Amino acid sequence: MQNIVSTLQKNPLFGGMPSPVLEGLARHCRIREFERLQDIFAMGDPADSFFIIADGWVKLYRTSREGEETIIHVFGPGESFAEAAVFSERNMYPVNAQAIEHALLVAVPRAAILHNIEEDSHFALNMLGTISARQRYLVQQLEQVTTRSAPQRIGAFLLRFCRMHPEGENGAMVASLPYNKSIIAARLNIQPETFSRALSKLAQHGVKTERQHIVIEDAEALEEFCDFSYDDIPCR
Incomplete structure (x- = not known):
């Protein structure tokens, strides 16, 4: 049970909750x-439960009648998903959920x-705040898809992800991509063949890539190029 309590404590929904609760x-x-x-x-x-990720990555997606998959969002360790679904009048999940990799x-x-x-x-206020923050973030993501170029969207994604990891030498941001590039491309509404070209364009803004590894040498320059704000980061 202690592992469950530890996972609950890391989620903003349960922030400040007393241990007995x-x-x-x-x-x-x-x-x-x-x-x-x-x-x-x-x-x-x-929708009989919502979920908090202790380990691994999960994607929420919908599939069209033609079989085309649209990724709604990808969640990682410490994040929760499907909260709103458990309170809907229909009490059903509105999307599909799948583990991208082994997940607890x-x-x-x-x-x-x-x-x-x-x-x-x-607790009720925490729940409302979490759902509200998630909705605000999704609106911001929709705005990015419609107003920002493919390199800007990729740069913003890398900044959000690398921020969760310790800095490397000389203040560089270093991380390994959490999942396949094709999933990142789909999440950002970028065609797979466009993704690699767009990623290579970020080299002039201080981004180096080697397979699944990313190094952001100049975060400020990349933030300026992407018109990025850390307020865009989803609640954790």
Whole structure:
């Protein structure tokens, strides 16, 4: 149970919650393990839980009648997803969810969350704040897709991701890409054949790439090029 409590504590939804409250909630939660490319839930399934990622990466997506996949968002360690679905009138997941790689998730039951909301106003406000921040971030992402070039979108993605990792030598930002470039391209609404060309254009703005490794030598220059603000970062 301690692993569940630790995962809950790392999520902003439960920030500032007393340990007894988290321990009580943890008794109703369970850890679920998913292999790479394993489905977590499908669009239309009953939304009986939302999830917090202890380890791994998860994509939310929809598929058109023609079979074309549109990635809605990709979530990583410490983040939660499907919160809004458990409160919808239809009480169904509006998208599909799949593990991009091996993932450990904490499933938080709908019934336990509703009980906590009824009993704890601080918890209810945290829930509203988290959902509001997520909605604001998605609006910002839609704006980026429509107003920024492919290199700018990739640069903003790299800045957001590398910020979560320790600085390298001389203040450089260094990280390994968390998942396949094709998924990043789809997430940013960029064609795969365009992605590599757009990424190479970032070299003049201090970005070096080697397979899955990224080095941002001059973060300020890249931020200026991308018109980037750290306010664009999703809640964690």
